[in-house]
Amino acid sequence: MWIDSHCHLDAAEFGGDALEVAAAAQRAGVSAIVIPAVHPDNFEVVAALARERSDCFYALGIHPMYVPHAEESDLQLLRKAVAAALADPALHPRFVAIGEIGLDFFIPELAASPLREKQEFFYAEQLKLARDFDLPVLLHVRRSQDIILKYLRRIQPAGGIAHAFNGSEQQAQTFIDLGFKLGFGGAMTYTRALQIRRLAQSLPPGSHRTGNRCTRHLAQLAAPGGQQSSAIAAHRRCAGGIARPALGAGGAANYAQCAASVAAHASLELISRLFMR
Numbered sequence: 001m002w003i004d005s006h007c008h009l010d011a012a013e014f015g016g017d018a019l020e021v022a023a024a025a026q027r028a029g030v031s032a033i034v035i036p037a038v039h040p041d042n043f044e045v046v047a048a049l050a051r052e053r054s055d056c057f058y059a060l061g062i063h064p065m066y067v068p069h070a071e072e073s074d075l076q077l078l079r080k081a082v083a084a085a086l087a088d089p090a091l092h093p094r095f096v097a098i099g100e101i102g103l104d105f106f107i108p109e110l111a112a113s114p115l116r117e118k119q120e121f122f123y124a125e126q127l128k129l130a131r132d133f134d135l136p137v138l139l140h141v142r143r144s145q146d147i148i149l150k151y152l153r154r155i156q157p158a159g160g161i162a163h164a165f166n167g168s169e170q171q172a173q174t175f176i177d178l179g180f181k182l183g184f185g186g187a188m189t190y191t192r193a194l195q196i197r198r199l200a201q202s203l204p205p206g207s208h209r210t211g212n213r214c215t216r217h218l219a220q221l222a223a224p225g226g227q228q229s230s231a232i233a234a235h236r237r238c239a240g241g242i243a244r245p246a247l248g249a250g251g252a253a254n255y256a257q258c259a260a261s262v263a264a265h266a267s268l269e270l271i272s273r274l275f276m277r
């Protein structure tokens with residue numbers, strides 16, 4: 001089973017074609033897509049996508065890059081939305097996690113006071129919320145591995161995914177010890193990303209689980225030859241302000257093409273090799 005564990009289907013790069021993109025991915029062999037939220041403003045959008053398609057799942061959370069404009073009251077909105085989703089599975093099908101949450105210390109303004117502390121506050125509060133509801137978390141981790149892990153040791157949620165992992169072998173092992181799975185995404189497609197490719201190849205493959213839970217190490221959709229999938233491009237927009245306007249109307253086709261190429265080589269080792277070219 002091939003699962004895209006992290007795709008911002010509602011992102012502008014897909015040109016409003018979310019349902020078409022999801023359908024194209026399914027035709028290309030993707031059985032399920034997890035759509036993380038970024039802010040209360042898109043909670044209803046991601047939930048609506050999951051209502052529309054039985055292969056779409058969603059998570060609710062406040063993304064670190066949206067923390068600058070978030071208010072404490074948004075945490076209450078999140079708690080209410082999560083409680084509502086869990087209370088009425090018929091109305092809110094396929095709600096699976098708290099996400100996307102985390103810490104982004106790559107962007108200088110976000111890494112400096114006071115946004116650094118604000119990010120840590122929102123991250124910790126959302127970890128507590130995940131723990132309260134016994135839900136896994138989808139983590140955004142950029143230049144923040146050790147701080148992310150520090151909080152995870154203190155406030156342990158029910159596992160989750162460290163999305164687009166790009167840390168050391170020791171950090172990888174700590175995540176795994178804490179019950180996390182690692183997502184290897186766009187970073188593996190960078191020409192000089194030798195360390196992360198070696199790490200991806202050296203970690204033992206985990207066992208598959210059905211439903212929305214994925215393998216221990218997840219290879220996010222990406223095309224061979226360094227060409228990134230629209231899923232990753234969409235995430236990079238949220239993670240680094242890197243826009244991919246060229247996707248536009250071709251978003252669905254690109255995504256399907258990438259999904260097909262990855263699904264055809266659904267083993268991390270093979271994917272790593274593809275990237276090594």
Ligand SMILES: [Zn+2]
Nearest residue numbers: 008100235238
């Ligand atoms: Zn993301």
